Ligand SMILES: Nc1ncnc2c1ncn2[C@@H]1O[C@H](COP(=O)(O)OP(=O)(O)OP(=O)(O)O)[C@@H](O)[C@H]1O
C-alpha cells in the first residue's frame with residue numbers, strides 16, 4: 492500500500508499542494524486527473540521523493556518514508572517515469588536498460604524489456620536520444636519495468652504520441668497492473684485513464700476535489716473542473 496497523507500508542498504514559498512490524501516492499494520490502477528497547473532506533476536515528485544513536502548507523510552507498507560531519498564524509495568519498489576521521459580539521450584538503448592538492472596542480471600533485464608517492447612530489440616545499439624518519441628516512451632517504460640517495481644508513478648506517458656502507440660502503451664500498462672504492479676497514472680486522455688483505473692482522484696488547485704471509482708465520477712462535474720481551471 493502506497494499512501495500520501497495530508498501532503499502540502501510549495502515552490503519557493505508558493506503553495507502548490509494543500510493537504511492531499513491519496514492511497515494506491517496493492518494491484519490497482521489509480522488515475523490522477525486535473526487541469527493544467529493543478530499540481531499533478533508536483534504530487535508525483537513528492538511521491539517519488541524528489542520534492543520534500545512542507546507537511547504531511549509518505550507511507551509505504553506502513554513505513555514512514557517522508558524523508559527518504561529517491562534512491563531509497565526505489566529500493567522500496569517505487570519507480571517514477573517522469574514527464575519528459577527521464578531517459579539518458581546520450582547513452583544507447585542497451586546502456587539505458589543496463590543502468591536499471593541488477594548486477595549480473597543485465598541480459599535478463601534486456602530480454603525482459605524486449606519481451607514487452609520488441610521494437611527496442613532492434614535498436615539496442617542506437618543512442619536513446621535518436622529514438623522516435625514513441626520509442627523513447629517505450630524505453631522509459633521498459634526502464635521502469637526491468638526494476639520489477641511495486642508502485643509505478645507515470646506522468647503523461649502518452650503525451651505527443653500517435654493513437655496507435657498510445658494503445659500499445661495502455662496495453663502494456665494493463666499487463667503491468669495484471670502482474671501485480673500498482674500504478675499511479677497522470678493522464679491527459681481522461682477517457683482512457685477512466686477506462687483502466689480502479690480508482691480516480693481529481694485534483695484542482697492543489698486540492699483533491701473528487702476521490703472514488705470512475706463510475707462515480709459525474710462527466711459534467713469533471714468537464715467543469717477542466718473548464719473552470721484557474722478561476
Ligand atoms: N519548479 C517550479 N518552480 C516554481 N513553480 C513551479 C515549479 N514546478 C511547477 N510549478 C508551479 O506549480 C503549479 C503546479 O504545477 P504542476 O507541474 O504540478 O501541474 P500539473 O498538474 O502537472 O500541470 P500539467 O497538466 O500542465 O502538467 C503550477 O502553477 C506551476 O507553475
Ligand SMILES: [Mg+2]
Nearest residue numbers: 531532533574
Ligand atoms: Mg504535469
